[in-house]
Amino acid sequence: MSETVTAAGVRAWLLAFADAVAAHRDELTELDAAIGDADHGTNMDRGMRAVADRLTDDPGGPAALCKLVGMTLISTVGGAAGPLYGTFFLELGKAAGERTELGVADWAAAFQAGVDGVQRRGKAEAGDKTMLDALLPAAAALRAAGGGDALLDEALLAAAEAAARGMKATVPLVARKGRASYLGERSAGHQDPGATSSWLLLETAAGAMGGSASGAERAAGAMGGGTAAAHDAGAAPA
């Protein structure tokens, strides 16, 4: 466990996120089938596999790593998730700058820049039932931690927990952006797949960079719960 975010930490995070996406590919796709077009898991898995393949090269510091990830996702994922996650990592990398390690406050600021990028690209707001419903509370939790004297592991754990709450809170929401918005009221009762993959992003950050070593396992447990809840709700005619 480290007190700062380093290139090695970011690399470990990305590999853990790639593993988590692969492990939950089918659940993400099922969530998407309920309110979208049944491709979120396969698209994210294709993109993160490409990222994992390219991580064998040595791209340098956290900023260069994030840029590599952003460009890879933009050119391999497609759909809405490609530009959105791609923009997240590009802006995160830009904000990280030339630093080789980032403390909690710097990381919180960089993460917020990434989330701002997602918001500009997707033009969504909190409560629209999108990935921002997990990312915005996570960014706020990181900033709050960065403003105090929280250690990195505490900050990342708080962010993951905020993302989990945000993800679960998408279940009753009516979608206002993306393909789910075509459903109108029928989108209520389903957990948003984008918010779910964003929560995996935060959960694996806590596991890989914050030292909550069982991050992936915790991810597996919570993911199963979220999916089951969505199915239960979906079984009743909305």
Place this chain on the structure above:
Amino acid sequence: MKKLINRPEDAVREALEGVALAHPGRLTVHLDPHYIVRADAPVLGKVALVSGGGSGHEPMHGGFVGPGMLDAACPGEVFTSPTPDQMLAATQAVDGGAGVLHIVKNYTGDVMNFEMAAELARDAGATVEQVVIDDDVAVRDSLYTAGRRGVGATVLAEKICGAAAEQGRSLADVAALCHRVNTEARSMGMALTSCTVPMAGKPTFTLTDAQMEIGIGIHGEPGREQRAVAPVHEIVALLAQAVVEDLPFAPGDEVLAFVNGMGATPLMELHIVFRELHRFLDERGIAVKRCLVGPYMTALDMAGCSLTLLRLDDELTALWDAPVDTSGLRWGA
């Protein structure tokens, strides 16, 4: 899942390889990244038309590449928007110096990826305009949705704008024409069955033998409501009424009527639908001046259809009638 697919992850590439083998001399198919261009691209001095979208809607868009229609098409993964690097490569490959028009269907991913591609292409010195097609009346166009989806009008816009570009019109003219087709066209679709996305391996949604989905999108995304199946004339009335009311089309209007198959509906049924549509429009004093009947914008193996009406004037009619020579649409050439 029972399909003529070797491995789901190879389906798009293997289909493109088949397209290349089927149309040598007409198309050039690039595999890294994926895009299809007409074999004689770039056509110097002509506005180039580029479209693209998820795969699974064939013949749209690759089947509409050729003289009189598109210069390039960018196929994404199944039902997934293509990526900016594909669109950038296609744009640069067909740019004949008169500018490039991107015809974009209104889906969140398509719009974002084409926006990024246009930013990249402009940074590299290209002149690019984009027109977003959003003709599906099944979706409420409001602040609370992603807006209307782009469906059948896309095919008509690609044909009509392709003819205008072939006549040597300017980029601004062709873009304005594309906007006009979008403004004058309305569509709505329905499904009898779901489709199966190969990578998912099972149907996206379920309908019993007694149910249909009204207002379906072309990716199996649900529409307005599920209802009990009904006689064809009732289904057509349901769709056509929504389409006619929305523009609205009025007695005395002349239209192009497009009955599109979703992929698994036989041409026989599509003609039965067209017969009912023709009757419906006759009764309301709307004259069917041109028509198109067939599977042109499909949703993999979904059964169902969509109806599109485009209000015609002499200019649009002449451009529709102009020669076109693509694998998906061909006349006069």
